[in-house]
Amino acid sequence: xxENTALLNVENVHxxxxxRRGRKQVIDSVDLQVHAGEIVGLIGxxxxxxxxxxxxxxxLARVAEGEISVAGEKVTGxxxxxxxxxxRRGVVQYVxxxxxxxxxxxxxxxxSISEPLRIRGGLSKDEIRAAVCAQAAEVRLDxxxxxxxxxxxxxxxxxxAAIARALITQPKLIILDEPVSALDAxxxxxxxxxxxxxxxxxxxxxxxxxxxxxxxxITDRTYVLYRGGVVEHGAxxxxxxxxxxxxxxxxxxxxxxxxxxxxxxxxxxxLRAELETLSV
Amino acid sequence: MxxxxxxxxxxxxxxxxxxxxxxxxxFGPVLAPxxxxxxxxxxxxxxxxxxxxxxxxxxxxxxxxMLAGSTLSVLGALMVVVIAFVVGAIPGLLSVYLGRxxxxxxxxxxxxxxxxxxxxxxxxxxxxxxxxxxxxMFAVGILLSPVFFRVAxxxxxxxxxxxxxxxxxxxxxxxxxxxxxxxxxxxxxxxxIALSTTMATGLVVIASLTFLGIGVQPPTAxxxxxxxxxxxYIAIQPLAPLVPVxxxxxxxxxxxxxxxxVRDVSGEAGRQLLNARAAKKAGRVTRVPxxxxxxxxxxxxx
Numbered sequence: 190x191x192e193n194t195a196l197l198n199v200e201n202v203h204x205x206x207x208x209r210r211g212r213k214q215v216i217d218s219v220d221l222q223v224h225a226g227e228i229v230g231l232i233g234x235x236x237x238x239x240x241x242x243x244x245x246x247x248x249l250a251r252v253a254e255g256e257i258s259v260a261g262e263k264v265t266g267x268x269x270x271x272x273x274x275x276x277r278r279g280v281v282q283y284v285x286x287x288x289x290x291x292x293x294x295x296x297x298x299x300x301s302i303s304e305p306l307r308i309r310g311g312l313s314k315d316e317i318r319a320a321v322c323a324q325a326a327e328v329r330l331d332x333x334x335x336x337x338x339x340x341x342x343x344x345x346x347x348x349x350a351a352i353a354r355a356l357i358t359q360p361k362l363i364i365l366d367e368p369v370s371a372l373d374a375x376x377x378x379x380x381x382x383x384x385x386x387x388x389x390x391x392x393x394x395x396x397x398x399x400x401x402x403x404x405x406x407i408t409d410r411t412y413v414l415y416r417g418g419v420v421e422h423g424a425x426x427x428x429x430x431x432x433x434x435x436x437x438x439x440x441x442x443x444x445x446x447x448x449x450x451x452x453x454x455x456x457x458x459x460l461r462a463e464l465e466t467l468s469v
Numbered sequence: 470m471x472x473x474x475x476x477x478x479x480x481x482x483x484x485x486x487x488x489x490x491x492x493x494x495x496f497g498p499v500l501a502p503x504x505x506x507x508x509x510x511x512x513x514x515x516x517x518x519x520x521x522x523x524x525x526x527x528x529x530x531x532x533x534x535m536l537a538g539s540t541l542s543v544l545g546a547l548m549v550v551v552i553a554f555v556v557g558a559i560p561g562l563l564s565v566y567l568g569r570x571x572x573x574x575x576x577x578x579x580x581x582x583x584x585x586x587x588x589x590x591x592x593x594x595x596x597x598x599x600x601x602x603x604x605x606m607f608a609v610g611i612l613l614s615p616v617f618f619r620v621a622x623x624x625x626x627x628x629x630x631x632x633x634x635x636x637x638x639x640x641x642x643x644x645x646x647x648x649x650x651x652x653x654x655x656x657x658x659x660x661x662i663a664l665s666t667t668m669a670t671g672l673v674v675i676a677s678l679t680f681l682g683i684g685v686q687p688p689t690a691x692x693x694x695x696x697x698x699x700x701x702y703i704a705i706q707p708l709a710p711l712v713p714v715x716x717x718x719x720x721x722x723x724x725x726x727x728x729x730x731v732r733d734v735s736g737e738a739g740r741q742l743l744n745a746r747a748a749k750k751a752g753r754v755t756r757v758p759x760x761x762x763x764x765x766x767x768x769x770x771x
Contacts, residue, residue, distance in 0.1 A: 277641030293633040305640035
C-alpha cells in the first residue's frame, strides 16, 4: 500500500513539554503509519511517550516539529476552529484507559454514547436513540444498561460503552489507549475479542499498550517505543519471535508465562544494564 | 434538583418553613393589624386580646412590628446572598478559566478577605459610605463572598480537569456545551447549598448588625432590631425576645434544612437514596438475611 493513502501518517514528529530550561523532549523523531483495515500496536513502558503520541495526533499536545496527517488531512497547524470542525466529523476517535473517569458520572450511559452525535447536531431524538441502540448491540452492551449511570455497571460494560461512544461517529481511525488494562483477565479477553470483531477494510486501529501479551494477541504490526523514540517496528509475529532491539528483547523476555519468564532475573538485569549504556 | 429535594423529609420541612418566611416577607406589612411605628398601648405589656404578642418599650404592637419588619429582614438577607454570589461565584469560576495571573490575584484577594475581622469591616464600610441599609448589605455580602468563591472554584477545578470533559472536547464540544452538559450538574448542588447557608448567615448577621445600630435605623422595624430592643428590657419582660428569636430560628432552620436536602439528593449518593426510597415505597425491597463474608488467615476469597 502506498504511504500517502495511510489513514494515519506521523512523520518525523517531535513533541516537547515545558519551556526554556524546563523544556523536555518527550517524543523524538517518530515515524508511524496506520493503514485502513489494520490493527497497529504501539508498545512501550510507562513514560516512553505512547500517550503523548496519541495526544499529538488528537491535537492535545503541540507538535514542535514534523507532520501528522489523518485520513489525508494535514492536522499539524490546524487552528482551534479547524480542530473543532475536524473533531465534529468524528474521523478519529479516542478511547481512554479508565472508562470510569472518561464517562461523566452524572450522565446516563446512553447519553454518553450519543454525545458525539449530539455535539455534531442535525439528527432527531429518535434517530439518535436508534443509532445508540445499534452501536450498543455492536459492542455487545445490553440495551437495558443504557439508562444506567456509569457507577451502576461493571468495568467491562463501562469500557464497552466508551468504545461504543468512539464508534458512533463511524470513525476511520480509532486510537485505543490501554483499553483493557483496567479490566480483569476474563473481561479483558471479551473486550479484545470484541475489538477484533471491529476489524474492517475501512477502519484503522492504533492500539496503545504496555502489555505485550494483548498486543501480540490482536495487532498486525507493532511499533516499539523506548524513551520517546521508535526503536523497532514490523509485523507483530516476527517482532515477537525474533526481536532485534535490546529493549524489545527485554520486553518480550519479561512477559510472565505459565512456565515462568523466558528470561531469568540475571539475564534481564544484564539486558537492562546494556540498554542503559546504549542510550546514554 | 429542586423537585428531588422535596422528596426527602428535611426538604419538605424546609419548603414549609421557607414558604412561611417568604409569605411573611411579601404579605407581612399588609397583614399588620396596627401601624408599626405608633404607640398603641401601655409599654411592655404581655400578650393580650388586643395585642397578641404584647407591646414593646414605647408601647408599639409587637405583632405589627414583626409583620412589618419581615419584608426588610428577608429582603436584606436575599440581597446579601445575591451580592455574595455575584462577588464570589463568578470570579471563582473565572479563576479556573482565565489563566494564571487572574488566578493568583483572585486567590490572594480572597485570602485577604477571609482574614478581615467581620464587624470592624462592617463598621468601616458604614463609616466610609454612610450608615444605611444598602451599605451594610454590601459590607456583609462582600464579606461572605469567599464562601462562594471557594465553592465555585473547587467544583470548576474538578470538572475542568476531568477526562469526560476532554472526551467531549475530542468530539468537538464547545465551551458552552461543556458548561451546559457537564458543568452545571456538578456545580449547582454545592452552590445552592452555599446559597441557602449564606441566606441563613445573612439573616443572623443583619440581625446582629441592627443590634449594634449599623444598617437599619430605628424606628424602622426588623426582626433583629426587635430582638435587640427586647433584650434591653429582658428584666421586665423575660419572654419577649422569644418572638423574634423563634422567627429568625425558623428562617435559618428552613435554609439549613433546604441545603441539607439538596446535598442529600444530589450526585451519586443522592440517586441511590432516591432509588432506595422509591423501591421501599413500591415494596420492592428484599432484605439480605445477614450475609457474612470472612477471610481467615491464609485463606482465599474468590
